[in-house]
Amino acid sequence: DTAVSQTPKYLVTQMGNDKSIKCEQNLGHDTMYWYKQDSKKFLKIMFSYNNKELIINETVPNRFSPKSPDKAHLNLHINSLELGDSAVYFCASSSPGTSVYNEQFFGPGTRLTVL
């Protein structure tokens, strides 16, 4: 019954590796997001997709590439991982159509640690 789910919950990897984080929502939302929370708890948007189309592409390294195979999924692939990529990554979704001001529902987060 999880509304927004992410896998894995924890990800520990070596510098230089490539990794993916998966996100799925079963709320019927058509907009999904990726946020990054750094070690000081600061949350910042990375990407937003609406109906599989990229809307927001914040200034992030092009090593980060989101992929939305359908409205219910938004995956995040990261190439050549660096120490500074260590953070908690949150996926979120918001309700369809009517308003971009609707509240966003967040997944449980994926804690990425790059060694």
Place this chain on the structure above:
Amino acid sequence: AQKVTQAQTEISVVEKEDVTLDCVYETRDTTYYLFWYKQPPSGELVFLIRRNSFDEQNEISGRYSWNFQKSTSSFNFTITASQVVDSAVYFCALIENRGSTLGRLYFGRGTQLTVWP
């Protein structure tokens, strides 16, 4: 410039005390929405409230209340009779009505609230 400022980095109170978390925002838009989210020690982000810029009525939900004042660009959050389970990081956030930023939540840096028994 920070669009959402939460000046209180950490607050500690003893159970049953009332506590107010401050939030000041900055926007040029007339239409915008403000939010509060809670992040307990378990790490998830829990939506608490959404308020649009045209509705300055204060809201109360149980022990939680919110005071929105456009004149001071503030959207403060008060917990009455705090409990240990209220211990969390609380985030204030803003969505503006701008084409290039549609749906983008601007978060404050959060206030860590610790409630001691």
